[in-house]
Amino acid sequence: MTEWKRQEGQETIFRTCAWSPPGCHPVGCGLQVHVKDGKVTKIEGDPEHPITKGSLCPRCLALKEYIYHPDRIIHPMKREKQYRGQADKWVQCSWDEATDLVANAANEITEKYGAETIAVFGGTGREGNNWYPQWANLVFGTPNSVYGQAGWSCYGPRMTNTAFMMGGGYPEIDYAMKFEDRYDDPRFVAPEVILLWGKEPLRSNPDGMYGHAIIEMMRRFGTKIICVDPRVTWLGTRAEEILQVRPGTDTALAMAFIYVLAHDDLVDHDFIDKWTYGYDQLVERVQEMPPSRAAEICGVPEDQIWRAARLYGNAKPSSVAWGLATDESTNGAQLGMCLVSLMTITGFLDAPGGTTLGMGDDQGNVVRDGGAIDSHEKVEDETESTLSLALKNGIMSEETWYTKRIGVDKYPCVGQVMWTVHPDEFLKALETEKPYKMHMAGFVSSNPVGTAISAEPQRWWKALKKLDFNFACDLFMNPTTQSCCDVFLPVASTIEHDGMVVTHYGLNSSFYGAQNKCVQVGECLSDVEIMMMVGKKTYPDFWNRFETLEDYNNFHVLRSWLPWEQLRNNVVTMSNEPYYKYKEGKLRPDGQMGFPTQTGRVELYSYAYARFGEDPLPYFEPPAYSPDTLPELMKKDYPFILTTGARRQEFFHSEHHQVPSLRQITPWPVLDINPADAEKLGIEDGDWCEISSPYGHVRQKANVTPTIKPGVVHAMHGFWYPEEEGSEPNLYGNWKSNINMLMPNSVNAKSGFGNTFKSMVCNVVKADSLGGDNEPNDIVVEASRQAEFEVQQVWRPEDKEITDADRVKID
Numbered sequence: 001m002t003e004w005k006r007q008e009g010q011e012t013i014f015r016t017c018a019w020s021p022p023g024c025h026p027v028g029c030g031l032q033v034h035v036k037d038g039k040v041t042k043i044e045g046d047p048e049h050p051i052t053k054g055s056l057c058p059r060c061l062a063l064k065e066y067i068y069h070p071d072r073i074i075h076p077m078k079r080e081k082q083y084r085g086q087a088d089k090w091v092q093c094s095w096d097e098a099t100d101l102v103a104n105a106a107n108e109i110t111e112k113y114g115a116e117t118i119a120v121f122g123g124t125g126r127e128g129n130n131w132y133p134q135w136a137n138l139v140f141g142t143p144n145s146v147y148g149q150a151g152w153s154c155y156g157p158r159m160t161n162t163a164f165m166m167g168g169g170y171p172e173i174d175y176a177m178k179f180e181d182r183y184d185d186p187r188f189v190a191p192e193v194i195l196l197w198g199k200e201p202l203r204s205n206p207d208g209m210y211g212h213a214i215i216e217m218m219r220r221f222g223t224k225i226i227c228v229d230p231r232v233t234w235l236g237t238r239a240e241e242i243l244q245v246r247p248g249t250d251t252a253l254a255m256a257f258i259y260v261l262a263h264d265d266l267v268d269h270d271f272i273d274k275w276t277y278g279y280d281q282l283v284e285r286v287q288e289m290p291p292s293r294a295a296e297i298c299g300v301p302e303d304q305i306w307r308a309a310r311l312y313g314n315a316k317p318s319s320v321a322w323g324l325a326t327d328e329s330t331n332g333a334q335l336g337m338c339l340v341s342l343m344t345i346t347g348f349l350d351a352p353g354g355t356t357l358g359m360g361d362d363q364g365n366v367v368r369d370g371g372a373i374d375s376h377e378k379v380e381d382e383t384e385s386t387l388s389l390a391l392k393n394g395i396m397s398e399e400t401w402y403t404k405r406i407g408v409d410k411y412p413c414v415g416q417v418m419w420t421v422h423p424d425e426f427l428k429a430l431e432t433e434k435p436y437k438m439h440m441a442g443f444v445s446s447n448p449v450g451t452a453i454s455a456e457p458q459r460w461w462k463a464l465k466k467l468d469f470n471f472a473c474d475l476f477m478n479p480t481t482q483s484c485c486d487v488f489l490p491v492a493s494t495i496e497h498d499g500m501v502v503t504h505y506g507l508n509s510s511f512y513g514a515q516n517k518c519v520q521v522g523e524c525l526s527d528v529e530i531m532m533m534v535g536k537k538t539y540p541d542f543w544n545r546f547e548t549l550e551d552y553n554n555f556h557v558l559r560s561w562l563p564w565e566q567l568r569n570n571v572v573t574m575s576n577e578p579y580y581k582y583k584e585g586k587l588r589p590d591g592q593m594g595f596p597t598q599t600g601r602v603e604l605y606s607y608a609y610a611r612f613g614e615d616p617l618p619y620f621e622p623p624a625y626s627p628d629t630l631p632e633l634m635k636k637d638y639p640f641i642l643t644t645g646a647r648r649q650e651f652f653h654s655e656h657h658q659v660p661s662l663r664q665i666t667p668w669p670v671l672d673i674n675p676a677d678a679e680k681l682g683i684e685d686g687d688w689c690e691i692s693s694p695y696g697h698v699r700q701k702a703n704v705t706p707t708i709k710p711g712v713v714h715a716m717h718g719f720w721y722p723e724e725e726g727s728e729p730n731l732y733g734n735w736k737s738n739i740n741m742l743m744p745n746s747v748n749a750k751s752g753f754g755n756t757f758k759s760m761v762c763n764v765v766k767a768d769s770l771g772g773d774n775e776p777n778d779i780v781v782e783a784s785r786q787a788e789f790e791v792q793q794v795w796r797p798e799d800k801e802i803t804d805a806d807r808v809k810i811d
């Protein structure tokens with residue numbers, strides 16, 4: 001292995017693993033960063049990285065343009081509150097002054113109103129996402145960390161199904177990602193069939209599922225693909241079957257898949273008997289969804305459902321990858337239940353070439369941390385989670401945690417698995433000042449006024465502007481910092497700070513990688529350094545234990561297992577987790593065989609859901625907005641089904657739109673529309689279109705393409721115009737093409753999960769231009785209007801006690 005840092009002539013070459021900023025999930029791709037005179041000269045892939053082997057996507061290749069971009073904020077900035085929304089009123093200040101302003105505001109607000117009136121916002125799985133609960137719980141002593149996506153509809157349903165049905169971890173397709181020798185490791189067997197459900201890993205590489213590995217396995221082993229997707233993707237064109245499902249109806253299709261497996265007896269009875277609970281009830285439930293019925297609901301031919309399910313059921317081994325389409329729909333939690341069942345009943349869970357599980361350190365021992373803390377039961381274990389540290393060190397009281405976290409009383413299911421507020425309830429709390437008035441917010445890797453995380457972004461804009469004090473840790477000005485913030489703390493990129501990266505946050509770790517600092521840009525500091533600086537001014541007794549970043553990295557990394565210096569020298573260390581962990585007591589904290597659920601089995605019939613008043617078995621319900629739920633509205637005004645946000649390699653949500661070599665790939669936001677639909681509307685490729693829903697209207701350019709199902713349109717998310725005027729009301733053209741202007745808040749299911757990002761209704765008409773008035777859309781939607789569309793639930797829980805007969809028994 002080449003050293004992490006070496007000299008070649010006048011250049012120093014660093015080996016490092018990338019995470020964020022700029023945004024990416026913890027994929028940890030290997031970089032070689034060439035540095036001369038303290039500046040990056042070139043970035044290339046690291047051929048010695050066991051997973052990525054030298055390949056990179058365009059975002060890391062453009063890193064040099066990103067870090068040295070002239071618009072990047074590289075010094076701390078402040079602005080008087082009265083000038084919020086005015087781009088020319090920012091003034092440079094020192095780190096000491098900037099962090100004083102933040103800490104003093106927090107200390108004063110805590111004193112006057114209570115720490116719970118401070119909120120810290122995070123976004124998706126960037127590195128900053130590690131820290132926003134720490135900022136909340138440990139820097140400010142507030143329980144209110146906010147992941148602002150309506151219905152917690154990214155990973156919420158998937159994490160909950162994983163936690164409730166399997167007891168934790170995160171299932172991922174097996175691509176030999178845990179072994180040094182990868183595909184050559186004798187333990188590995190390639191999946192014969194991969195079922196890709198609403199996921200496009202070639203573009204998204206979500207959470208460390210390195211998408212390109214699927215192509216490697218297709219080439220080397222002839223692995224076959226089944227795609228369930230309303231769009232024909234690149235992988236779709238190479239798949240055995242592509243089921244072009246009507247957005248949001250997936251649960252019906254997945255129930256029909258289970259129906260076919262049971263009907264043809266393509267399941268592993270031995271595994272089911274020993275390791276699962278509730279198979280018979282599940283089979284009974286799916287009798288309501290034979291392929292003939294699912295075909296009608298989903299718009300997929302009946303014979304294709306039989307064929308695809310049989311292809312999956314006959315494969316040995318088979319693997320399932322579930323994507324964001326599981327979360328961003330109002331029936332998504334139930335889809336997740338079906339997909340966990342599909343991963344399980346074939347017997348290939350945690351088996352070679354199946355769907356892997358992971359929990360723990362390099363020995364496969366259980367490591368527990370972070371979010372999975374019960375909001376209603378006292379925290380008694382000694383694990384050093386953020387929350388237990390906050391409680392132990394007297395930074396936050398138990399009473400504050402158990403009574404002040406907003407929205408989890410209404411949605412305890414969300415509070416159980418996620419360590420945050422319930423996002424929709426939190427927006428209502430900001431607006432109504434009930435149950436109490438909020439006073440301050442910090443944005444640590446989040447841009448809720450912008451174009452990604454928030455539905456009804458103008459409600460967030462209005463609500464956040466009201467607060468007494470706001471700050472952000474970010475890299476560029478954006479609609480949130482420009483409209484709401486008083487202090488801007490400039491963050492160092494992934495190649496400007498030391499840290500670590502682990503796929504799936506350690507919940508299914510392929511490897512641990514070091515992020516090694518290669519250069520310094522301006523005065524930028526890492527998220528952790530900034531957090532430490534403010535922490536020393538709010539809760540010094542706790543934070544003064546860390547002198548340097550290395551102290552903190554050791555504190556953090558050690559909990560994961562490897563001392564920082566060793567990790568840095570290794571650059572990458574494979575997790576080497578074994579298969580069949582459930583047979584060896586490696587999944588349960590008590591060391592017993594089985595899964596860490598109440599029954600010790602994978603609960604196909606979920607006691608945990610029942611406990612929270614949900615149906616313990618999957619059921620189909622049409623999307624909150626669909627031809628079935630809103631027939632009159634639909635027929636008259638909103639004839640299209642809208643899905644949004646399929647990932648593109650050149651952008652990460654709202655990020656990278658400033659970077660010339662990336663923006664030139666997609667200079668304008670595009671709306672995919674089928675040629676038959678475009679023709680009826682008189683729309684040609686490249687025409688501007690106005691897209692509207694009951695909530696708002698925006699413009700994107702038509703991409704007329706047969707790859708989208710007729711009657712369905714797909715809009716890009718995240719699009720803004722950072723080159724435009726930043727002051728209000730334009731806010732960099734934030735309202736012009738922001739598809740989330742069309743999305744409602746608060747349509748989630750009873751469990752509190754789901755939204756319409758991937759299944760909404762809309763109208764499309766041809767427009768003359770992007771629209772030049774720069775006027776924001778009217779704020780038309782009142783909070784009260786939500787009630788109209790609350791999803792109806794028909795089911796009531798059985799109050800069933802678990803008996804010994806239900807618990808796992810191994811002979």
Ligand SMILES: Nc1nc2c(c(=O)[nH]1)N[C@H]1C(S)=C(S)[C@@H](COP(=O)(O)OP(=O)(O)OC[C@H]3O[C@@H](n4cnc5c(=O)[nH]c(N)nc54)[C@H](O)[C@@H]3O)O[C@H]1N2
Nearest residue numbers: 124198199200204247248323324325643646647648652653
């Ligand atoms: N380059 C890049 N990578 C990213 C991100 C990014 O912004 N840019 N974002 C990251 C984040 S936060 C996430 S959560 C992941 C998400 O990554 P993925 O889980 O891969 O999700 P998407 O790309 O949003 O959508 C996957 C597929 O679902 C299809 N789809 C749309 N509606 C439906 C539906 O109703 N049913 C079904 N079955 N399929 C549907 C889309 O056409 C698309 O091909 O990506 C992460 N990676």
Ligand SMILES: Nc1nc2c(c(=O)[nH]1)N[C@H]1C(S)=C(S)[C@@H](COP(=O)(O)OP(=O)(O)OC[C@H]3O[C@@H](n4cnc5c(=O)[nH]c(N)nc54)[C@H](O)[C@@H]3O)O[C@H]1N2
Nearest residue numbers: 020021123124128154445446447452453644645653654717
């Ligand atoms: N219509 C539609 N909308 C969607 C989606 C969709 O499919 N359709 N997908 C949704 C999903 S799944 C998600 S997760 C959300 C994501 O939404 P967010 O995660 O909120 O994404 P951004 O709006 O890009 O805001 C992130 C901010 O963090 C900054 N940043 C990047 N890395 C770091 C870091 O390490 N530290 C700090 N301090 N800051 C950093 C960036 O500069 C940016 O300003 O979007 C959602 N929005």
Ligand code: SF4
Nearest residue numbers: 018024029057059060
């Ligand atoms: S997926 Fe792309 S942006 Fe993310 S770390 Fe890998 S190369 Fe970089």
Ligand SMILES: [Mo]
Nearest residue numbers: 124125154155
């Ligand atoms: Mo996400």
